[in-house]
Amino acid sequence: MCVGIAMMVGSKVPVMVVDTFINDLTQHFRVTFRRMKTLFDITCVVLSVIASLTLLENLAGVGVGTVVMALLTGSGVHLVNVALNKAIVIRSWSRRLQRMAE
Numbered sequence: 524m525c526v527g528i529a530m531m532v533g534s535k536v537p538v539m540v541v542d543t544f545i546n547d548l549t550q551h552f553r554v555t556f557r558r559m560k561t562l563f564d565i566t567c568v569v570l571s572v573i574a575s576l577t578l579l580e581n582l583a584g585v586g587v588g589t590v591v592m593a594l595l596t597g598s599g600v601h602l603v604n605v606a607l608n609k610a611i612v613i614r615s616w617s618r619r620l621q622r623m624a625e
Contacts, residue, residue, distance in 0.1 A: 524592070525599030532556065533604055556604075561597035568593045 531539065532546055541563075549559045568589055575583050 525596060525603050528560075528596070529600045529603035529607060532600070533607055555601070557597040557601040559597070560600060561594065564593035564596055 528539075528542055532542055542560075545559050545563050546556060548554075548563075549556045552559070568585060571585050571589075572582065575581070575585060
C-alpha cells in the first residue's frame with residue numbers, strides 16, 4: 524500500500540482523491556506528507572470508532588490492523604519516497620501536465 528501511494532503522490536497523478544487532497548493540505552499548511560497522512564488516517568479511525576459506537580453500539584470494522592496502518596502508513600510512504608527518489612526520476616511526458624502539477 525505504501526509503495527502504491529508513494530508512486531502515485533510522487534508522480535503527481537491524481538488517482539485517489541483522498542491522497543491528492545492530503546498532498547494539497549501539506550502544501551497549504553507547509554507540513555510533510557508523512558505528518559499530514561498520519562494525522563488524516565488517525566482522524567478517520569477516530570471518526571470510524573465514534574460512528575461505530577454511536578450507530579452500532581459496539582466496535583465493528585476497526586481492528587488492531589486498522590490502527591497500526593493508520594499510524595504507520597505516513598512513515599511508510601515517506602520511506603518509499605526517499606528510496607524511489609534515489610532510484611528514479613519521474614518526469615511528466617507532457618508540458619501541459621507538468622504545468623498543472625506545479
